[in-house]
Amino acid sequence: MSELTQAPVNDAAAGTPQPRLRILIAKPGLDGHDRGAKVIARALRDAGMEVIYTGLRQTPEMIVDAAAQEDVDAIGLSILSGAHNTLLPRVIDLLQAAGMSDVPVFAGGIIPEEDVPALMQAGIAAIFGPGTPLEEIVSFVRARTAAHC
Amino acid sequence: MVHHSVAERRALARALTRIENGDLSVQDELRAAWSATGAAHRIGVTGAPGSGKSTLVSALARAWRLRGHSVAILSIDPSSPITGGAILGDRIRMRELSGDPGVFIRSMASRGSVGGLSAAAADAAALLDAHGFDFVVIETVGAGQSEVEIARLADTVVVVEAPGMGDDVQAIKAGILEIADVLVVNKADRPGARKTVAALQAALDLVPQTSGHHGVAGTALSDAALDAGWVVSVLQTTATAAEGVDALVDMLALHREWLHVSGVGDARRRRRYSQELRVRLREQLLLRALQILGGDGYDAALREVAAGRRTPLDAARELAAQLIIGSEL
Known part of the structure; x- marks a missing residue:
């Protein structure tokens, strides 16, 4: 194989950047802290992804608006407040209305086991409880966005 | 708006x-x-x-x-x-x-x-x-x-x-x-x-x-x-x-x-366009050059540099001279 075909020559010099996965991490609702969301954001960053982090107190409308402008490949939502049964389906509905139902949504935080089936039914792609290994979340995001990159 | x-x-x-x-x-x-x-x-x-x-x-x-x-x-x-x-x-x-x-x-x-x-x-x-x-x-x-x-x-x-x-x-x-x-x-x-x-x-x-x-x-x-x-x-x-x-x-x-x-605004924009054009020209020339030289020509030059026989600039000049007929080293 010629060295010409190897990365550095064409990449840096010709300025052809590689596609990267872009993931929106948001905290819907009125949670007071975002440590968990930041841990996920860092794990995805360390896995080579670009994480758009929007911070606390996001409405479903703000989340979908940001996801559209940032053209993300997936959305991760962290909820501790207990409002997941209203907020998460609302995000799914708004994504559908915006023609973005192809963007997978995963959730984490404190979501009781008994609420999970209905949320999955509503269109949430995965729910990760406290203590989920970070590699599991990274693998999930990679698998669900495999077609994008 | x-x-x-x-x-x-x-x-x-x-x-x-x-x-x-x-x-x-x-x-x-x-x-x-x-x-x-x-x-x-x-x-x-x-x-x-x-x-x-x-x-x-x-x-x-x-x-x-x-x-x-x-x-x-x-x-x-x-x-x-x-x-x-x-x-x-x-x-x-x-x-x-x-x-x-x-x-x-x-x-x-x-x-x-x-x-x-x-x-x-x-x-x-x-x-x-x-x-x-x-x-x-x-x-x-x-x-x-x-x-x-x-x-x-x-x-x-x-x-x-x-x-x-x-x-x-x-x-x-x-x-x-x-x-x-x-x-x-x-x-x-x-x-x-x-x-x-x-x-x-x-x-x-x-x-x-x-x-x-x-x-x-x-x-x-x-x-x-x-x-x-x-x-x-x-x-x-x-x-x-x-x-x-x-x-x-x-x-x-x-x-x-x-x-x-x-008139400074126009001058700045011209400078900006010139900069963008140069970046793109450099990129396009390099791509075309590598296409024309092919892998072998490039690799030969790279070996010369790696072996200490040519400086990178000399090797690049020789490659450029091969590309452009009538040009000087």
């Missing part, structure tokens, strides 16, 4: 992704948009981490919105050199702009290559410009030369500083004072703000000021101001309380008028 449908905003977002990915199919959009560029006031905002750039940009956008203007924001942050990933968090400070159809915010990671980023940022700014946004803000961390280059994609460059970041004024340390058209000391409610203003003003005296072109009376700018060129002012803002932001909006409008009346 233009109004974009949800579908238009989504199409714009997707085109920006293709620009970032170096996907050449986006050239169709850029080609169609190119003649419509130039109407927006492009403003580069740069400054040290922690100076409050994002909050200031957010407050500026709000002030423009209240005046009925639309705003696009291109927020650029560094990629991790190790993993290539990035955390793009500027939206945290722009929460109050969320959901406003007159505002479009896009976070961009630098993705390693400086040349690649400035080309992508230039194309992204052009596309946002052509979409009819009245203001296109390009926000970067002012830590090094690459960010300085990107801020230069703008018509007007704002350098943001904050008090209480040590004894040194960060902008002076980073060598970015020279590119400022307007200096802002943000977080002006904090202790030490006046000291920072004084330090900047003192430093400005040592910076050669933009030379103005003469002529054209009958505008809000006095002849004296034109003769003297543009004088960089130090403004104070407290972005979290929107204090001083109206004065900054007015100063930016004044600078734009000065660019227009003095």
Whole structure:
């Protein structure tokens, strides 16, 4: 194989950047802290992804608006407040209305086991409880966005 | 002000992704948009981490919105050199702009290559410009030369500083004072703000000021101001309380008028186009050269360099001479 075909020559010099996965991490609702969301954001960053982090107190409308402008490949939502049964389906509905139902949504935080089936039914792609290994979340995001990159 | 449908905003977002990915199919959009560029006031905002750039940009956008203007924001942050990933968090400070159809915010990671980023940022700014946004803000961390280059994609460059970041004024340390058209000391409610203003003003005296072109009376700018060129002012803002932001909006409008009346704006844009053309020409020549030389010719030259028989420049000159018949070494 010629060295010409190897990365550095064409990449840096010709300025052809590689596609990267872009993931929106948001905290819907009125949670007071975002440590968990930041841990996920860092794990995805360390896995080579670009994480758009929007911070606390996001409405479903703000989340979908940001996801559209940032053209993300997936959305991760962290909820501790207990409002997941209203907020998460609302995000799914708004994504559908915006023609973005192809963007997978995963959730984490404190979501009781008994609420999970209905949320999955509503269109949430995965729910990760406290203590989920970070590699599991990274693998999930990679698998669900495999077609994008 | 233009109004974009949800579908238009989504199409714009997707085109920006293709620009970032170096996907050449986006050239169709850029080609169609190119003649419509130039109407927006492009403003580069740069400054040290922690100076409050994002909050200031957010407050500026709000002030423009209240005046009925639309705003696009291109927020650029560094990629991790190790993993290539990035955390793009500027939206945290722009929460109050969320959901406003007159505002479009896009976070961009630098993705390693400086040349690649400035080309992508230039194309992204052009596309946002052509979409009819009245203001296109390009926000970067002012830590090094690459960010300085990107801020230069703008018509007007704002350098943001904050008090209480040590004894040194960060902008002076980073060598970015020279590119400022307007200096802002943000977080002006904090202790030490006046000291920072004084330090900047003192430093400005040592910076050669933009030379103005003469002529054209009958505008809000006095002849004296034109003769003297543009004088960089130090403004104070407290972005979290929107204090001083109206004065900054007015100063930016004044600078734009000065660019227009003095002819400096046209000169800057020509310089920018020349820079973009050169970047693209270099890239295209290299691609064509590598195609023509083929892998073997390139590898042979590389072996010469690696073996210590040729310097990189000599090897490159020989390759170039093979490509261009009749040229000298």
